[in-house]
Amino acid sequence: MNAQGSPTRPLVGFAALLLVLGIVALDALQAEPVDPFAVPPPVALGSGQAPSGAHCSGG
């Protein structure tokens, strides 16, 4: 905390990282694990595969 009673930026930033880590950890407990032999090619361009379609602009 600083003199005005607000938490410092490093403290809040660290809390944001913990939030992300918590979400990833929770997901790891319930989602299908990633199959290392079925991961997509490193780069979509030139892969011959269509994009997933999971994007903000999709319905």
Added chain:
Amino acid sequence: MMARRLALFAAGLALVAATFSWAGPRAAFLVAIGLGFGLVLEGLRFGFAGPWRRIVTERDARGLVAQLLAIGATAAIALPLLAAAPGELAGAHAPVGVGMILGAFIFGMAMQVVLGCGSGTLVNAGSGNLVGLVALVGFIAGSFAGTLHLGFWTGLGTLPVITFQGMLGDHGGLVLTLAALGLVGYAAIRHAAPGKRLPPLRLWVAAGLIAALAVLNLIVAGQPWGIVYGLGLWGAKIAEIGVADLAATAYWTSPANAERLSASILTDTTSLTNIGLIVGAFLAMRWRRLPDAPPAALTLPSWAFVLIAGLVLGYTARMAFGCNVGAFFSGISTGSLHGWVWFAAAFGGSLLGLRLRGLVLVPLATTTARGAA
């Protein structure tokens, strides 16, 4: 200081390496691209909500012109790439509709209340702004809630998807996109006060780096930079741990979304760049010799307003087929008409939000002073 910076550099590399070992090379590339976005946005102070405020309140066009430069540079490469590899790359193309326009308008209003758009909320949270962190929690919940009602909003009236390249051909679409960006930039510069017209070198560099990262995102992921899809997915996964049965919802039973829901977050493009972006903003904040002062503490009702504004940001970004990144930046730079309509509607909402901000965000010191007076 040097030891801390080496540790920060090592932390960034460790994140990329861990992602590689867990989810493969594409995931590692995308986290690295997200780190780049976070480092540039926070390190070079490139934003979206702030420049929209300053063009209105201070007649300062520099930030907005930098945004247009970044979008134009991205379009100049992205549109030819989309034309060359239509089976492998997709643009951020969505339909214009009643719900989409309403969503963009309200999003623009809410983003001025919390001074953070889609990317801005992630950057603010990662760089230690408590307003950003509280808004992020609301954003995650709101973008998930938006997925549950998207069918209702699109049912209010929606045009077919319209792209500039669809209307005028690949070459004509690019020319029209760049001409329209130039026209908006010219209008902004004409409106600006002397000395506040052209971006400083810092913003030129930032615009170039953001464009390079956006093009890399398209090449690696096969789709443009986005934010809100990943946050909605995070909300859906949290809801599933609770009581939600998403098997009964239209959005989460569509094949692409159902696949993302059952698979690891580390296989989702926008989740990966979002994670990288938050961490990149944190690293940029810690890189500085002295971090910025934290924002002023707010009254309890103001914190509630921030949470609600975050919720509204997420919900309306889903209604509008994207936020300032997925719709404005990526929509326009890949030729979608909805990106331009989003820009107009959100800018209108932003004008209203500027008036609301002072009313709903009350610093604690102000109320204390009032009480003492």
